Amino acid sequence: MSEDSVIITLSGDEALVLSDWLERMEGSETFNALVDDQAVWAALHRISGTLDKSLVGIFAPDYAERLRAARQRIVRTGED
Secondary structure, three states: OOOOOOOOOOOHHHHHHHHHHHHHHHOOHHHHHHOOOHHHHHHHHHHHHHHHHHOHHHHOOOHHHHHHHHHHHHHHHHHO
């Protein structure tokens, strides 16, 4: 790893929820107005692309159920 690289570790649930959120936000006018820096967009697109390549579950027929369950597990873990 070079000095300029950063590694972020997410659980599978966190990655799934973040991927979904980024997908929904990237096309919204509100988010586009909020993120007005091209450098930030570049980083967000890289994260989004990496998540999309890593998460085979985003193409599963039961994606909505997987996403719902992941959200519930994350919230439950945060309450502990």
